[in-house]
Amino acid sequence: MQTVPIALLGCGTVGSGVVRMLTEDAEFLAQRTGLRFDVRYVLALQANPKARVALTGAKWVTSMDPILADKDVGIVVELIGGTTFALECSKAALSAGKALVTANKAMLARHGGELFPLAHSTDSCIGFEAAVAGGVPVILGLRDGLVANRIRAIYAILNGTANYILTEMTGANKPYEQALAEAQAAGYAEADPTYDVDGIDAAHKIAILAGLAFGEDIAFDRIRIEGIRGLQLDEIVNARQLGYVIKMLAVAERMSDRRLSLRVHPCLVAKDNPLASVDGPFNAISMFGHAVGHVLMYGRGAGQSPTASAVVSDLVDVAIGHARRRFQSLKIWPGKTRPAQIVSTDNLVSRFYLRLQVADQPGVMAQVTRILGSHQISLSSVLQKEVPLTGPVNVVITTHRAREGDLRAAVDEIDRLPVTKAATAWLRVIDLPAEGIDAGDEWNRKE
Amino acid sequence: MQTVPIALLGCGTVGSGVVRMLTEDAEFLAQRTGLRFDVRYVLALQANPKARVALTGAKWVTSMDPILADKDVGIVVELIGGTTFALECSKAALSAGKALVTANKAMLARHGGELFPLAHSTDSCIGFEAAVAGGVPVILGLRDGLVANRIRAIYAILNGTANYILTEMTGANKPYEQALAEAQAAGYAEADPTYDVDGIDAAHKIAILAGLAFGEDIAFDRIRIEGIRGLQLDEIVNARQLGYVIKMLAVAERMSDRRLSLRVHPCLVAKDNPLASVDGPFNAISMFGHAVGHVLMYGRGAGQSPTASAVVSDLVDVAIGHARRRFQSLKIWPGKTRPAQIVSTDNLVSRFYLRLQVADQPGVMAQVTRILGSHQISLSSVLQKEVPLTGPVNVVITTHRAREGDLRAAVDEIDRLPVTKAATAWLRVIDLPAEGIDAGDEWNRKE
Incomplete structure (x- = not known):
């Protein structure tokens, strides 16, 4: 049995879900993986009270300093979110040679070009399964499972909030404003839904997937992003009459001239397309490889437990030593690859x-x-x-x-x-x- | 750049697909993974002529001896099939401390209890992504991606031949015998379709998945197996009228008393169930975990290129060193786990x-x-x-x-x-x- 000391940055919804899994399921995980994760530090201003009770041995801190100084802590789990303090903490962790596990898609999509080379320079690594499609192991599937494939295209539903709103509009003929208000009331949409309904969150995620799939550096600001705000119910109704469903898809395609098309937008999807029946808060990713053909993965793209499930799978991956070896071997990381040429829509x-x-x-x-x-x-x-x-x-x-x-x-x-x-x-x-x-x-x- | 000498056992459809990928895509793979696979030996009585031309440096042999004697060859790829000579060769390879990559579900389902402990005893490992669902990275997804989940159930379409026949019966109201004959003519069913239509192949695959999912040793002969031979068109038509589709599902469920139910049988699946729209030769696996909820993976379950894609992903996994570490760390392999208690249907x-x-x-x-x-x-x-x-x-x-x-x-x-x-x-x-x-x-x- 190997004990793995870790530090947790952020103890909100996902952070407390990770704490819960690591404590309530500790015996199960130990039996299955031979690993016992020990949360030594929690960096959080406010913490879930249950997490505070469960983590009897953790030090609650408000700065990275004690974490960076503790040589025993080899893994830092960043669940703060955003691209300011989270970025600062992540860079500090990687600079100190600690592995970084993160669910922060905005940070990776916008600052991956800085973080990945930093991880390489200190012989460290970054685990980010939780950053895309929550509990769906799509990073693993694409990066490792389809490693031998030239990926031709990815079509994905990557934002559960937008998909929930579209599903309500489609299923119950609700106008956008009503569907959004109800999603907010049900906890599927935030008070400020900008990132979700305007497609920015989905764009962050397709940037990460495209980087892995095509082995090229993606400049986030070259992605064309159109959200669902302002989508009229007329479009939903007409699409249905024509045999289609409207979905907000994140798309990454390799053109015949080898350039990439990267975009997020609502579009008409034929009813018999597997993506058409992905409803409510679910995510799905259709990938096309030259050898495997069409592979689709489906599941919950967000939520406390599914996201914690992905974070813990990354913890195991890092602790076993896979993540570091993969980082050293594979040449698919920003900084190791050439910049993508992105076509205008x-x-x-x-x-x-x-x-x-x-x-x-x-x-x-x-x-x-x-x-x-x-x-x-x-x-x-x-x-x-x-x-x-x-x-x-x-x-x-x-x-x-x-x-x-x-x-x-x-x-x-x-x-x-x-x-x-x-x-x-x-x-x-x-x-x-x-x-x-x-x-x-x-x-x-x-x- | 690391050169990885390997031996290939069998050079039929899948074997020549692997040769093709390793030669035609050599530069792509080297660029992506930093690895260059060098097929040093091919054990085959007959070989695809193109493979013989492509492998200029390979020795064509008819016995394991030269392979076992070559200390440089660390990975043996078994694509012979069957459970006699293939088993003998696999045991010899593992005994010699060589890693085994195999697509042989029958061998793993029936002799995993022998092979896995053997791999452990020589500090070796077994890669078997290609053994279940072809190009769909379900082994990876289940074993690594959902590692933190207590799996509650798996429902899967794992045999493309049976699914093709059922799809033809359902879509075109063809009786079983006609659909089978057409599947044989189209190359989707073999002259002797027993393994496919009688559910044995699907049972091999669910045995492998269940072992990983539940971390218990599965006695293959305890799986209840009912195929689609003799299924009447009446059932298909009546099911449709009731709002269902008939699919041959492989099922693994954890009962409330912790025993397992393992079975393969045709059954009625509601039309809005994602498995109901998995048509033709495709496979799909619905997995339910306590943290992630429902995760589904879909793709081609057989075929030269999809299966070769899985074999090569295993080669990368082994060459990077992941497979050995995982074998040492995770406690989910036959021989490391307790026997499953299987309930009668x-x-x-x-x-x-x-x-x-x-x-x-x-x-x-x-x-x-x-x-x-x-x-x-x-x-x-x-x-x-x-x-x-x-x-x-x-x-x-x-x-x-x-x-x-x-x-x-x-x-x-x-x-x-x-x-x-x-x-x-x-x-x-x-x-x-x-x-x-x-x-x-x-x-x-x-x-």
Whole structure:
């Protein structure tokens, strides 16, 4: 049996969940892993009272100094969150050669380029399974399980709050504002939901996944981010009628010219796509590799217990020695890889959904289709919704594959028409790629 | 850059897929992992011609002796299959202190109790990601990602052939024999489909997963195995009408008395269950942990490239040194754990589907319901199918939750009734458990 002294930074929801797991499940973990984790320090201004009672032997501190000075403590678990004090503490821990385990996606997405090289320079390591998709072991699966795959694309639902709101809008025809208010009341959304509904949190997570998947350094500010704030119920209802569900997807794709497309946005997903049935607070990640084809992982992306489960799996990984060896061996970490070339979404090609609000008069559709045609956009379907006798008409259009830049230009032009009564709503329609498993036909041919 | 000499046993479909990946993707792998795998030996009577060309430096041998004698070769990849020569070679490799990487589920399920202790005794290790669910990194996810979880249950589609046949029966109303013949023609089923359609292959895989999940030694012959051979199209059609899909599930559940239920059988799965939409040759594994709740992994369970992807991920794992450390640290391997107590399915409680074939005469339903009632089985729904004017009537019954032993006794009794014209067909109805995440309410209470 090996005792592993650790320091815990932050003792809020996730931190106290980790304390609970390490104390209530100590015997189970010891029996399974041969490890006994000993929380020697907790750096927290306020602490969950139960955690304070459970950790009889811990020193409660308010600075990193005693932790850094204690040579026995080889692992620091950062669960403070944010990118100021947490970053400062994390850098101090890594500088002192201590392994860092963290659930802090914002910090890794924005400062990974600083933290990972620092970890290498002190022969340390960073465990971050809890930073993406909570209890779903997607970091492990992507980094280790699919290590031999050239990843072609990742399509993921990575924000449970936004997905919960969209699920409520879809399932119960609730407008966005009502669904958000109810999510806040149920504890699924924070008082300030910006990070979640505006797609920033999902962007942090796809930045981390893309870095691992493609082995390139991701500049976070190059990710295109569009959230669900302002999404109208009309879009949800129309999508359903067309056989789609609207999901906020985080997407990372390798283009044919080897550049990357990285983005977060609401989009139409066909009903039979596995991601379409990922409801409520769940997360799911569809990954496409050249050898494995489509692999999907699904589970709870947040919450005290699922996140603590991921943190403790990282603790075991670090304590066994895997994390350090992996850090030394694999060349997929920021600082070891080249910067990614990221394409503008204007150059992406996809299908589109549009909802126009136009005057109900002859010749309108002719004007609209002329504009779309002049931008090389051809129509796949047109649906004119029944409306009250007065007021503008809603026209729902889906297009064949077109360049996004062309679509934007066409929409700008349509919105300047005198017959257009309100800004056109438009969304991307996502088609998952064919699996494209490298079947090695030449190898498999019978001779 | 580290060069890793390996020996390959078997060079058929998967073996040549591994050769292809290690040669065609050598630069990619070296760049990503810092490792260069060098196939020094291939033990094979016949070899894929392309593999023979690609491996310029390999010695082609027909016995283990030169491999065992070469101290440079630290990893042996067993892709022969079967439990005779493959077992002999694997034991020889482990005895010589070489790490074993294998895709051989039959060997691990039936002889793990011998192989794992042998690996420990020589400070070696076994990598077996490819043995379950092909390219899906479920071994990694379960063993490492969910290491801190008490696993409550696993429900899995682990045989792509059986699932392909069921998908064809369900989607196109094809009888079993036709769907099997087409699967054979399409290369999804072998000429002798016994292992696949009779559930034996899936049982091998759930034995391996259950061993890891529960940390107990699984006696393979205690697994109850029922395949899909003989499944009638009636059951598929009736299930659909009731809102279900029939899937062959491999199930491992921890009972409240801590015993395990391990079984493979066709069963009714509600249409909105994520497993219901796993079609064709795909695999999926639903796992329930006390901390993470429901985690699902999905992907291709077989095929050259997906399986090779898993084998190569194990090669990296072993070469980096993870596998050996994990073997030394974790206490979840056969020989380090206690034997599982496995319950008879007679003691299981679930809902059931029955199709009776009875004479169309007054009083029949009274006799049937009296028998069911006398065995503490209450009905949830009854559907009498319209039939030709003569001949027996099909009566489809679903029950509330009942003991399987009681159900069997009742069916025996019904089948002995003079009015019963053919043996009653019956299937289990599977309800996924509530997630039951350990929410720690006491810990989370605001004070």
